[in-house]
Amino acid sequence: xxxxxxxxxxxxxxxxxxxxxxxxxxxxxxxxxxxxxxxxxxxxxxxxxxxxxxxxxxxxxxxxxxxxxxxxxxxxxxxxxxxxxxxxxxxxxxxxxxxxxxxxxxxxxxxxxxxxxxxxxxxxxxxxxxxxxxxxxxxxxxxxxxxxxxxxxxxxxxxxxxxxxxxxxxxxxxxxxxxxxxxxxxxxxxxxxxxxxxxxxxxxxxxxxxxxxxxxxxxxxxxxxxxxxxxxxxxxxxxxxxxxxxxxxxxxxxxxxxxxxxxxxxxxxxx
Amino acid sequence: xxxxxxxxxxxxxxxxxxxxxxxxxxxxxxxxxxxxxxxxxxxxxxxxxxxxxxxxxxxxxxxxxxxxxxxxxxxxxxxxxxxxxxxxxxxxxxxxxxxxxxxxxxxxxxxxxxxxxxxxxxxxxxxxxxxxxxxxxxxxxxxxxxxxxxxxxxxxxxxxxxxxxxxxxxxxxxxxxxxxxxxxxxxxxxxxxxxxxxxxxxxxxxxxxxxxxxxxxxxxxxxxxxxxxxxxxxxxxx
Numbered sequence: 150x151x152x153x154x155x156x157x158x159x160x161x162x163x164x165x166x167x168x169x170x171x172x173x174x175x176x177x178x179x180x181x182x183x184x185x186x187x188x189x190x191x192x193x194x195x196x197x198x199x200x201x202x203x204x205x206x207x208x209x210x211x212x213x214x215x216x217x218x219x220x221x222x223x224x225x226x227x228x229x230x231x232x233x234x235x236x237x238x239x240x241x242x243x244x245x246x247x248x249x250x251x252x253x254x255x256x257x258x259x260x261x262x263x264x265x266x267x268x269x270x271x272x273x274x275x276x277x278x279x280x281x282x283x284x285x286x287x288x289x290x291x292x293x294x295x296x297x298x299x300x301x302x303x304x305x306x307x308x309x310x311x312x313x314x315x316x317x318x319x320x321x322x323x324x325x326x327x328x329x330x331x332x333x334x335x336x337x338x339x340x341x342x343x344x345x346x347x348x349x350x351x352x353x354x355x356x357x358x359x360x361x362x363x364x365x366x367x368x369x370x371x372x373x374x375x376x377x378x379x380x381x382x383x384x385x386x387x388x389x390x391x392x393x394x395x396x397x398x399x400x401x402x403x404x405x406x407x408x409x410x411x412x413x414x415x416x417x418x419x420x
Numbered sequence: 421x422x423x424x425x426x427x428x429x430x431x432x433x434x435x436x437x438x439x440x441x442x443x444x445x446x447x448x449x450x451x452x453x454x455x456x457x458x459x460x461x462x463x464x465x466x467x468x469x470x471x472x473x474x475x476x477x478x479x480x481x482x483x484x485x486x487x488x489x490x491x492x493x494x495x496x497x498x499x500x501x502x503x504x505x506x507x508x509x510x511x512x513x514x515x516x517x518x519x520x521x522x523x524x525x526x527x528x529x530x531x532x533x534x535x536x537x538x539x540x541x542x543x544x545x546x547x548x549x550x551x552x553x554x555x556x557x558x559x560x561x562x563x564x565x566x567x568x569x570x571x572x573x574x575x576x577x578x579x580x581x582x583x584x585x586x587x588x589x590x591x592x593x594x595x596x597x598x599x600x601x602x603x604x605x606x607x608x609x610x611x612x613x614x615x616x617x618x619x620x621x622x623x624x625x626x627x628x629x630x631x632x633x634x635x636x637x638x639x640x641x642x643x644x645x646x647x648x649x650x651x652x653x654x655x656x657x658x
Binding site: 184185186299300301302303305306309310312313314315316317318319359360363364365366367369 | 473474475491492493494496497498499501503504507508509510513514516517518520521527528529551552553556566569570573579
């Protein structure tokens with residue numbers, strides 16, 4: 150089946166549009182998150198987002214409208230935890246994500262029962278995106294991209310050196326919050342297609358790949374964005390052609406590209 | 421506050437959660453000063469730096485900072501973090517970020533800022549490293565780059581937190597030379613926390629020694645005659 154035919158299906162068009170935008174946002178934000186050693190926050194947020202989604206469905210609310218505020222609040226908490234000097238940060242985040250997951254599963258099993266829905270939430274489904282979701286995704290992705298571009302230099306400064314930024318009067322907490330709110334939005338949007346268990350890899354893989362290959366922050370950010378979108382398109386096509394779940398397919402493509410970049414890095418070093 | 425005063429501490433006590441580390445400190449930093457802060461680990465040197473930077477308010481007493489410092493025009497050289505050492509960024513990107521403290525909400529760097537960054541790189545002798553990756557530089561080169569960034573941010577004051585940690589002796593000497601140059605030729609006031617007392621006494625004009633229960637502040641000569649200074653020197657000999 151040709152590529153043209155594949156994308157003539159409306160559900161594939163929706164998946165392509167929303168997925169590519171979400172992948173791009175994830176990758177851009179991911180560079181900062183990975184460099185700040187906040188990778189776990191993305192993972193935590195996706196589990197919270199799963200819990201929120203389950204509760205929203207049980208209460209009969211529109212999933213996105215309910216889960217977006219919940220996940221943004223969770224993002225504030227996770228950031229606090231990550232920066233708290235006295236807490237065992239990664240343990241706190243792990244506890245929070247496991248609890249959210251458990252609550253979500255309980256809510257689902259008590260209400261709708263453990264149906265294919267759970268499976269879809271956990272591992273994603275290409276059919277999950279309705280056209281109103283796509284509109285919301287496009288709008289929010291545009292907002293994320295605009296804010297990221299406008300605050301690019303400040304996000305760089307805060308990522309590179311928090312103490313210097315704080316001392317020179319940059320509002321570090323504001324930009325950290327901005328970063329985690331944008332991440333929260335992106336993760337909620339991408340979760341249903343990619344799955345709660347897999348979405349965080351969209352945040353982490355492109356950044357890791359780009360950091361192996363490039364030396365300036367700008368080229369790392371750009372190449373992370375490009376590789377994320379490319380991997381998503383390849384993964385989506387593969388999942389369509391082979392009838393595999395879309396989330397897992399995209400992650401495997403990301404993994405392959407990452408391993409390739411490691412090999413390239415090794416070869417360069419050997420020269 | 422007089423016009424040449426940058427920071428004035430009056431009877432300041434510092435600490436965390438009601439526990440004072442440093443008490444009744446009086447200290448004035450004027451433009452053109454070169455002050456070294458020495459003392460044992462845990463004596464409150466870093467706490468004092470945080471207070472001088474305006475990141476920690478005193479438990480009692482007052483710290484008055486010049487208007488320029490209040491808007492963030494300070495050249496701060498923090499201790500490096502582990503994450504920074506393998507950060508993918510070019511030297512130029514790092515140095516330019518020193519300008520983000522300038523007033524007004526600018527989203528992009530101006531031409532003047534770009535040429536200023538190049539000038540500061542040149543001043544520190546690392547201009548040819550402009551497009552190199554920060555993580556591939558030696559420790560001494562990284563410190564020069566961070567110092568160039570500090571110059572971009574600075575008005576009249578540089579604050580350095582143990583700048584020679586992890587440097588080999590030659591690179592440390594270079595750094596001290598640069599600091600003396602910036603102090604003498606460019607009139608930049610320098611406040612530095614350091615363990616390296618010998619070199620500190622060589623270049624600094626004023627020494628603040630923070631002990632367990634007391635502190636001493638005075639010129640380098642008077643410090644060497646003081647009980648704190650004598651003990652330090654004897655410890656050095658032993």
